[in-house]
Amino acid sequence: METSTLFREIIIDLSILRYIVSSCVKEQRYDINHDCENFYCGLLNLLWKNNFVNTNTKQRNSAGIDLADDTARIAVQVTSNISSGKIQSTLDKVVDHGLRAKYDEIYILYIDSKPKFDKKRKNAVEFKFKDDGTIYDDEKYLIDVQDLLHQIEPLDSRKMKPIADYVKDNLGYYKRYLDDKSTLLDCEEFQSKKHSTLAGIAKYIDNDVKKNFDKIYERLDRYSSKEREVIICFMKKCTEAHFDGLQVNLNTLTNTALSVGLTDADICNVAGEEGSVIYFNGEVIKCCFDYEFKILLAINEELWHRLIVRLDFSLLDHPIDIDESKLNM
Numbered sequence: 001m002e003t004s005t006l007f008r009e010i011i012i013d014l015s016i017l018r019y020i021v022s023s024c025v026k027e028q029r030y031d032i033n034h035d036c037e038n039f040y041c042g043l044l045n046l047l048w049k050n051n052f053v054n055t056n057t058k059q060r061n062s063a064g065i066d067l068a069d070d071t072a073r074i075a076v077q078v079t080s081n082i083s084s085g086k087i088q089s090t091l092d093k094v095v096d097h098g099l100r101a102k103y104d105e106i107y108i109l110y111i112d113s114k115p116k117f118d119k120k121r122k123n124a125v126e127f128k129f130k131d132d133g134t135i136y137d138d139e140k141y142l143i144d145v146q147d148l149l150h151q152i153e154p155l156d157s158r159k160m161k162p163i164a165d166y167v168k169d170n171l172g173y174y175k176r177y178l179d180d181k182s183t184l185l186d187c188e189e190f191q192s193k194k195h196s197t198l199a200g201i202a203k204y205i206d207n208d209v210k211k212n213f214d215k216i217y218e219r220l221d222r223y224s225s226k227e228r229e230v231i232i233c234f235m236k237k238c239t240e241a242h243f244d245g246l247q248v249n250l251n252t253l254t255n256t257a258l259s260v261g262l263t264d265a266d267i268c269n270v271a272g273e274e275g276s277v278i279y280f281n282g283e284v285i286k287c288c289f290d291y292e293f294k295i296l297l298a299i300n301e302e303l304w305h306r307l308i309v310r311l312d313f314s315l316l317d318h319p320i321d322i323d324e325s326k327l328n329m
Contacts (some may be wrong), residue, residue: 065094087138
């Protein structure tokens with residue numbers, strides 16, 4: 001893959017993460033700061049060729065630093081707090097815990113955008129280590145995502161590819177901070193999450209059924225997210241289960257789909273094609289999924305949107321409540 005393509009992907013993915021962080025901070029959901037520590041620990045290890053570890057796995061915020069490479073004598077504070085007080089507080093904690101003797105460089109990494117200080121002002125702010133008054137070089141040691149991108153840009157494709165893969169592989173985790181109605185969830189970065197174990201529903205299904213979930217996933221993946229919403233309407237109005245599939249009255253499905261803003265085209269694309277997910281059968285529209293598709297009906301309806309529309313089948317790897325009565329339709 002060309003370097004320009006890799007770099008563009010990294011920019012997009014990190015920009016999405018930065019948007020999520022910014023949204024969380026505005027809503028005062030600061031727990032995302034802690035989740036970002038591990039993400040940037042891995043990213044910095046790839047970019048800087050360091051061996052950072054998250055120091056908070058043992059004791060949170062004990063020394064004002066989050067990531068540390070003791071061999072390289074570098075420490076990093078990861079934060080979204082852009083106040084000048086946060087900077088000075090970090091330096092004070094470093095002194096209080098005797099860490100200046102352990103680390104030569106103390107970075108503060110902002111997971112959104114770093115603060116900017118006008119050094120030309122008469123009373124420009126200065127940050128100092130309180131033990132000896134040494135001035136902290138904030139122009140060098142305050143960094144943000146933009147700075148990291150500047151460091152990534154000149155890399156060749158061989159060095160950039162692992163970074164691009166890491167960012168993309170880990171971005172999906174942060175979708176949990178988004179509202180389920182967020183338009184951002186329609187981005188391809190958050191789509192197509194296949195299951196790996198089906199652990200969440202394993203006790204309700206046999207091995208043959210497990211194999212068919214991949215087929216269900218592949219069928220759904222052929223449609224747009226709007227068209228998959230037709231499937232949601234179908235599931236909500238399904239009243240009968242037969243040996244070869246699930247059925248619902250065509251008029252009922254159409255009225256339900258139109259009432260939530262879907263169009264005739266959306267319905268026809270899914271319902272009118274030979275061998276598609278749903279096909280006409282007289283006055284009845286029938287699901288062509290295998291019979292075990294009915295287990296999706298037994299999953300909490302609140303998860304249907306993630307499962308069917310977002311194609312987040314990975315949620316099936318985690319414990320899920322099943323309504324067993326619906327398995328006997």
